[in-house]
Amino acid sequence: MLGPDVAWYVAVAAVLFGIGALGVLIRRNTLVVLLSLELMLNAGNLALIALSRHWHNGSGQIFALAVMAVAASEVCVGLGLVVALNRRRLSLDVDTLSELRG
Amino acid sequence: MNASSLTSILIWLPIAGAILIWILPLSRYATGSLALLFSLAEVGFWIEQAARFDFTRSGLQMEERATWFGDLHVSYHVGVYGFSMWLVGLTVVAMAACTGYGFWVGRDRSRAYFGLMLLLTGATVGVFVAQDLLVFYAFFEAMLIPLYVLIGVWGGARRMEATIKFVIYTMAGSLLMLAAIIAYGLKSGTFDLVNGPTSASRWLFLGFMLAFVIKAPLFPFHGWLPDAYREAPPEVSAVLSGVIAKAGLYGMLRIAIAKFPDPTSFYRTAVLALAAAALVYGSLLAFRSTDFRGVVAYSSLAQSGLIALGLFAGTDLGFDGAVLQMVAHGLISTSLFLIAGAVERRTTTGEFRFLGGMARGRPALATLLMTLGVISLAVPGSASFAGEFLILAGVFQRAWWWSAIGAGAIVLAAMYMLRLISAVLHEARGSTVADEALDLRPGELALVVPLVAGLLFLSAWPAGISHHSFFGQSPAASVRSQFK
């Protein structure tokens, strides 16, 4: 039961979340954007697990497990779309995906 | 037939007719005939209703009520008072004439057209018989739906601007009325007009009044009026000024004045001032209008002002006169717009500078336009004179200057109406008036003559309406007691 206070875990998770969000905001490559999204989800996971430990119940851990599965399938779909983009020889730069606007 | 179901029949019969027309793939001729049949049946049912109406009894008659949604105490509640019955009569008669006009001129896309006309009939009747605020509001708004399409599809060159302006203007008022209705209904626990309590809230009063002054309209809320009246097909302009505008005035009487006695007296001078402004302003602009419909349009503004003057006088004579004048002006402007349509069909224009000299060789047109014109300018002895006389005598008891303004506006009315008559009928023949342009045809006569006959009948017996609108000797007392 030793280790830093749960607040530190949550803080790290928050930082991770922020990094992920920033990544989505500023990176242009679709793959990196997907990566950043994963980072955000994992920030949530980290917090859940730490808090699960804090509360001595399993809800958080189970939650985190489920989130991993979800994240995987999400990234699958994302990668599928990236492949499709690539097959049409369209750019992977997310900024070029701006045909739909207004 | 149960007398109380007559009210519902009057609302739903035309709507059922509209649906029938939309479903049945009939020819243009058959569609028109069917629509006309429905609107005449509507007139018949109204006559039946009027015959069964008991003028010696107070309170709501031919009442029907069914829960619409119970948790907020909203119910489908309809019924008629004396004055609402007259306005229903005006609606069904004017709508029958206008539907007939559409049939006569052979509007294209006839199924859509006639269905919408019937829908409009039902919705308008609904406004005049609704005794629940939300039902009233629903019908009040429902009138806009067919009107929007009728103006936008069958109107003149600038119809789209005109129609969207019309709808947005009127909705601007009525949406605030919706807010007021919600506030009133939730505060008092019921939306019922008959049993609902009176309210002293000035904000709610203003919310309702905004809707009504735009619909009526009163100065300076008439921005939609000139365009709509000019661009709509003539029979729709006729309905707009003859019937729809009356819905706003009816609302003032039935809701604003009856339900908000304290705010009414608080804002009385302000509303009277608006009404007087509408009267003078409308008359002045009618005087400078350069086309047939422009004159009639602005004169409608003036007439709305006059009627509002009578309503907000709050005196016996004012109320009676206002109801009488609503009916009289409804018949007048309906017929005038139909005649404007007939003139435009013959000459392709309503601009005075291209018109003139149509009296020669067209006795029916000349006689009818002249008759309507002079009744419209309230020549003493006519129905509209009786109405205006009562209104001004009524408002005189409030303060003399309102009557003085009104009397001045009547002189202006003579000026613009005579200008209209001579610009169309008299002097040199206009450049667009061909020799071959026919006199009114039997079909057109069949539409306008009954309206004029109605006016002449009212001229002979204006007390028929003025004394049969409110129960008891004193209309003001009847209004104070919520028509009970």
Added chain:
Amino acid sequence: MTGGAWLCLLAPLGGTSLITLCGTRIPRVAAAWIATTSVFVAFGGAVWAFVSLRSQNGHRGEFTTAWTWLESGNFHAGLQLFVDPLSTVMMLIVSGVGGLIVLYSIGYMDGDDEERRYFAYISFFVFSMLLLVEGGNLLLLLAGWGLVGLSSYLLIGFWHERPSAVEAAKKAFVMNAFGDATMALAFFILIAHTHSLSFVSGFGVGLSPTAVNLVALGLLGGAAAKSAQIPLQTWLPDAMEGPTPVSALIHAATMVTAGVYLIARTHFIFEQARTVELIAAGTGALTLLVAGLIALVQVDIKRVIAYSTMSQIGYMFLGAGVGAYSSGMFHLMTHAFFKALLFMTAGLAIHALAGEQDIRNMRGLGRLMPFTKWCFLAGALALVGIPPFSGFFSKDSIVASTAALGTWYGWIFWVCGIAGAFLTGLYTFRLWFLVFPGEPSPFVREHHHKHHGREGAWTMLVPVGVLAVLATVGGWLQWSPQWHPFSDWLEPAARTLAVAAPTNTQEYYTSVATVLAGLAGIAVAWAIYSERKLAIPAAPFWRRTLEHKFWFDELYDAVFYKPTAAFAAALRREFEEPVVLQTGPDLGRTTLETGGFVRRIQTGLLRTYVLFLAAGAAGVVLAFLIAK
């Protein structure tokens, strides 16, 4: 009795309706005879009412109500007739003279292609006029009042291709509408105070002095407009655009004298507002002088007679205003005879000259139209008031009444009356000398033509003859100093005020003065226009002033019409179009521009979207943390 009244009222209405409904299905001449018959039937009804009223003893006056016309609160006004001495006199005049004139119209209008319309209008006029005089309450009186204005409008503008006729018709109607409006305002005061407009039981009693003065002023406004008294006189000369029988009937014999009837009918009120009543008298005095002066320079035969009508109505106002109601009414009756006669003889002349109305072209017409000439002379002498013609009896008693007042203004009125008599002689005989005596002018020779070998159709000559007789002998009905059945008959309805009852002395010296003044006028006219012994004084300013009718038209144009029109145009230009009509679209445009701005946020770039999401989330978090 009441049956006669209803018959009298409804017969002309029936005539109108019949002609209108039959339209072109009946020949023109049938329409003419329907109208004539209906008016004579009305005359029959009037006689019936008169005879049965005469046979009644005691209280003479009966109401008859068909139904309640207008009702509201505690205000009721029935469709109600009132048969009393005053209304029967008016009924007789209206339907009698009216019948003769409608008969005359048959010949006069023969050949006009809208004859049916004419006859429908004219019987409608007779109906309206009868409604006015028979109406049993002020509301019906006002209804008739407005309807005669309407029929006057229709008939003035009968030849509607002529812009001048249409303009004249509109002017007449609008000025009368003004009068209607002031009357209506007076009625509002009455309703507010007494809840009633009925003539029953001394209406208008118990009003406050202010109220009664205002009521009287309102009524006077209506009366002045209808009777073309200053300041509402300008429409009458223009009204001569209508067919001549119309001028004879409406603008001489009946409608324009309705103001006098109104004052007599509502004398209860005027007597409570004595100042206003004297203003009425003053108006009459002023009008009789002004109109007489203007008549001196007119060159249109009908306009001369029109101004003379104004002038004579001025006399009637003077009489009624000082309180001599029966004298005013008596002059109304004789005036109806001789003025209708003058118009109809003028009509014969115009007819014979193919529509020419300028008296400068008419010299010597008498040689070709002797019957016309002698009838005209009878009318002219009656107008000037030379005994034994009718005008003498009626006019003198009015002037004598002013002398009876004995006050300073009474004497001013008296002087005006005498001066008016001089002017009457002058302008009437100017007309006579210019038109009838002497050798026919080239114009007359060229244009004169006979109808059926006579001076006109028999339908025209018979009424003229009858009226010539009436104009001559009509005044014998009453000679105030000795013999006054007319005043006696009217006494229950409109008793002459004691202050306005002249002594016999006053009657005599007034008679001498007026007759002398009239003769002097005739003499001057003879000297100037027949013998050319006197030159017309060269006073260019005065001449121009008279030719411009004292600039009333120009004044009203500048003070009322033009400012109203300019104000309306300015409202349209400065307010309606930029403010009222533009506010909605402007708001709409602003809304759309806002929409355009919102749309620009939607860049299509993912980063923007994410940024918004993140910023939104951060905003909610911040807000919660602050607000928690």
Added chain:
Amino acid sequence: MTLHTTHVDWFGLGPVFVLIGASFVALLCAVLVPRAVRRLASATIAGAGFTAALVLAVWLYVDSANGHTIVSGAFYRDRWTALGQVILCAIGLATTLLGVEHIPGWGRSSDPGRRDDHIAEFFALLLASGAGMAFFVGAANLMVLFLSLEWFSIALYVMCAIDYDPFAASVGGKAADARPEDRDAFGVAGGSLEAGLKYLIVGSFGAGTLLFGSALVYGAAGTVSFDGIARAVASQGLTGDTFLVTGIALIVAGLGFKMSAAPFHMWTPDVYEGAPTTVTAWMSSATKVAALLLAFRLMTTAFPHDEHLWSWAFAIVATVSLAIGNFAALVQRNVKRILAYSSISHAGFMLIGLSAGSALGGRALMYYLVPYSAMAFGSFAIVAARERELGVPVTLENLAGFGWERPFLGVAMWFFMFGFAGLPLGGGFVGKFYVLAAAYRHGWVWLVIVGVLATLVSLYYYLGIVRAMYMRPSAELQVQPGGSVAVSGGAPAKEELLHVAVGAAFVVSLGSLFAVQPLIELARHAARAFPL
């Protein structure tokens, strides 16, 4: 050691299982059934699945008078859930009808013969997303909430992009540079793909936010179940706890994304425009139903003690949505975009009901959803019909004459537009009245005023669509009808099923105007599930 197995109320989860089962069958169909009958077979499966789920949901409604949680407090079996599932299944059924004729992918240019390639997958995804939503509305803890959210979201991401043609040859780096012949039916190179990817990225961002928020709430309360959170907050006096409050805020943002409420709405117009119209119809109606119903439950069940926070937040979000949705819609020309913005503004209206946080608000929300989803679905379906007819994106310009050419669809669209605008033609009128009444009762007069002003602004574009359909002569139309024939492989545009679907939407929205009392009764029973 014995495994403690929890009791599973299979019946309570019935609709979800039926849908997911049908999804599996449809997926099998994609591989096992020959291409010629694949469309028919998979559509039949989808139809049967939705119908069966609908019947079960109705049964559940009747049978769940006393709401309770099942499966260890993971899922609510109550009338709120059941009613939501009924609505969702009905929309799903209608979408199936639409999908049969308006198969996503029909617009592929390269090979008309292959357009039925992924039809079975489409229906499988439709059923799967339907199942996710059906699960979502009944979620009883934050984990189930997140899982089911992602469940239907991922299905939707794929559905959005399903119009992608893998065989289209393309050159160049930027979509905008693609040659005309490489553009798909809508003249957009990779529009569907762009929509899918945008939706995925923004959606995952939203999901991440929601997840982190859930974690924080869990951190504060120590439990993920809704009622547990409320109990914990009450017992430990956590109201105003930083973790809790931040968590709620992030959850509000995450759910706001799903409802496409501003300012979390930015993806909506692009995705609605780019996605195949059938999918748009499904998303615009069903997603909102699920998200709003869940949000109402979550807020009133889990966070009743912080009502003062979230009700204000939702009121502000509603106001912003009403403003942005309506203003942006004013200047659009593309009809799908107009409808997308309109859906944002309607989210604002429904959020008014939500923000009232009362039983009346719940009824208002539930009632509002019925006509709204019918009208939203119906109007997109009509756009789909026009799209197919013309073969180009539907703009206001090329809507000209539509009303006269296709009377039934025209009248229906006219009806939906007036209904959206809140005119008394359909239940939209009563819905607006209800939510505004709820706001008034909550004491928010300003919100009522905002609501009516927003309605006023919205009139312009709704009327604009009617104007485009009826008041412009079709001669103004630039593209000739039938342009799609070459593109869509000459399929005859009979579209009976589409008519049936639109007709159903029409009947529902009209019926809801008259049958207010029964619907409100249903909603009232459903809203009894909450501690209000």
